[in-house]
Amino acid sequence: MILPIIIYGNPILRKKCIDIDFLSCKKKINLLIEDMFETIHKEKGIGLAAPQIGKNIRLFIIEPPDFNDGKKGRNYKEVFINAKILKVHGEKSILNEGCLSIPGVMGDVERKSHVSIEYYNHNWKKQKKIFTGICSRIIQHEYDHIEGKLFIDYFSSIKRKMIKKKLISLYEKITYK
Ligand SMILES: [Zn+2]
Numbered sequence: 001m002i003l004p005i006i007i008y009g010n011p012i013l014r015k016k017c018i019d020i021d022f023l024s025c026k027k028k029i030n031l032l033i034e035d036m037f038e039t040i041h042k043e044k045g046i047g048l049a050a051p052q053i054g055k056n057i058r059l060f061i062i063e064p065p066d067f068n069d070g071k072k073g074r075n076y077k078e079v080f081i082n083a084k085i086l087k088v089h090g091e092k093s094i095l096n097e098g099c100l101s102i103p104g105v106m107g108d109v110e111r112k113s114h115v116s117i118e119y120y121n122h123n124w125k126k127q128k129k130i131f132t133g134i135c136s137r138i139i140q141h142e143y144d145h146i147e148g149k150l151f152i153d154y155f156s157s158i159k160r161k162m163i164k165k166k167l168i169s170l171y172e173k174i175t176y177k
Pocket residue numbers: 098099100101141142145
């Protein structure tokens with residue numbers, strides 16, 4: 001099932017998410033993960049975090065395009081449940097990012113190259129891994145979502161002024177049911 005994406009201005013995007021009690025709701029979460037992948041395929045996204053579909057839980061998925069570091073092949077995807085970043089380290093780099101929750105806004109974000117992270121994967125197995133490259137970039141972006149942080153928070157004050165009108169127009173479109 002394709003899920004509607006929560007757009008900027010909805011307060012859920014600013015909330016710190018809570019851990020999933022997976023003993024009690026594994027089945028529900030598995031279904032949600034399937035729906036999240038279906039949703040990013042439709043939206044042509046490369047990552048999605050639970051608050052973006054209205055759930056205040058520590059869950060995100062990544063599916064980088066053309067990811068090929070010689071080990072994992074092209075259709076690499078990963079699920080991060082109750083993730084905890086242990087360290088971000090390495091070289092700093094700047095990349096133009098976008099976000100399904102802030103359509104029409106792109107901007108340069110500086111991040112470090114490596115991320116050490118602990119999480120449960122799609123099999124609910126505990127993992128401790130270091131990611132680099134595009135995976136590291138997407139993980140840091142999605143992890144920010146579950147911490148209530150958005151990529152625009154990294155923008156310079158000039159850039160923020162430039163996108164202010166756009167943000168207000170997104171904000172004004174929100175309807176609460
Ligand atoms: Zn995003």
